[in-house]
Amino acid sequence: MELTRLNRNVRILNWAAFVTISIALLIVFFYAPTERTMGNVQRIFYFHVGAAWVGAVAFFIALIAGASYLRRPSKKWDTVAVASVEIGLVFLTMAIVAGSVWGKPAWNTWWNWSSVRLTTITIAWLTYAAYFMLRGAIEDEEKRGRFAAVYVIAAFVTIILSYLSIRFVNDLLHPVVVGGTANPQTGQAADSLQEFAPGVESTRMVLSLNASVIAFSFLYAAWMVNRIRLQRFMDEASNLKMRVVSRLQGDLS
Numbered sequence: 001m002e003l004t005r006l007n008r009n010v011r012i013l014n015w016a017a018f019v020t021i022s023i024a025l026l027i028v029f030f031y032a033p034t035e036r037t038m039g040n041v042q043r044i045f046y047f048h049v050g051a052a053w054v055g056a057v058a059f060f061i062a063l064i065a066g067a068s069y070l071r072r073p074s075k076k077w078d079t080v081a082v083a084s085v086e087i088g089l090v091f092l093t094m095a096i097v098a099g100s101v102w103g104k105p106a107w108n109t110w111w112n113w114s115s116v117r118l119t120t121i122t123i124a125w126l127t128y129a130a131y132f133m134l135r136g137a138i139e140d141e142e143k144r145g146r147f148a149a150v151y152v153i154a155a156f157v158t159i160i161l162s163y164l165s166i167r168f169v170n171d172l173l174h175p176v177v178v179g180g181t182a183n184p185q186t187g188q189a190a191d192s193l194q195e196f197a198p199g200v201e202s203t204r205m206v207l208s209l210n211a212s213v214i215a216f217s218f219l220y221a222a223w224m225v226n227r228i229r230l231q232r233f234m235d236e237a238s239n240l241k242m243r244v245v246s247r248l249q250g251d252l253s
Contacts, residue, residue: 024215032208058088
């Protein structure tokens with residue numbers, strides 16, 4: 001019964017993700033306004049921010065799953081944590097790649113290590129990539145789940161630092177907020193911010209960004225249920241293999 005419900009959820013969320021992603025693409029390319037300075041290149045913004053936001057949410061869900069595992073050890077919480085980190089790492093990679101592609105025409109550079117924001121997001125990516133190295137180094141399932149849970153909770157500090165660097169650290173290489181704002185040091189508008197006419201254009205930009213975030217959220221949910229179902233099949237196959245081996249050993253004895 002539970003597997004049947006999971007299969008139904010997979011079908012529903014797969015279709016929901018397909019529909020929302022399709023709508024988001026139409027909105028981004030045909031409804032969203034063209035930015036005054038960067039032109040159509042700015043449309044990468046909707047994918048960059050949407051992927052970054054959903055990636056952060058995925059890591060937060062992994063944190064909750066890790067805390068739940070420590071409170072009450074269960075295979076399901078460990079599975080949710082692993083799946084969410086895997087998907088979050090994919091979204092974070094998408095955000096980094098989209099940001100680099102956007103940065104080349106906008107600021108004439110693919111990457112700049114002097115940017116605090118780029119450095120902190122790289123640290124976050126490496127930290128969560130190391131999560132799988134930790135899991136692969138521990139064979140005992142219970143011990144692996146416990147250590148991984150502690151690690152995934154501590155790793156979220158890197159996401160917090162990345163967010164704080166975007167909001168509070170002055171960095172002309174990366175936009176702070178949508179719309180014009182003054183540079184706290186010079187009092188002038190920051191060059192890296194996007195410029196839209198107030199009113200209808202700004203509203204269309206916000207609606208387009210929300211559509212992108214919603215679409216990526218459905219994509220995350222679809223990938224999550226697919227990953228959980230895959231883990232269920234893997235566990236069943238492992239249990240079946242153990243029963244077969246046990247039966248063969250019993251027959252031989």
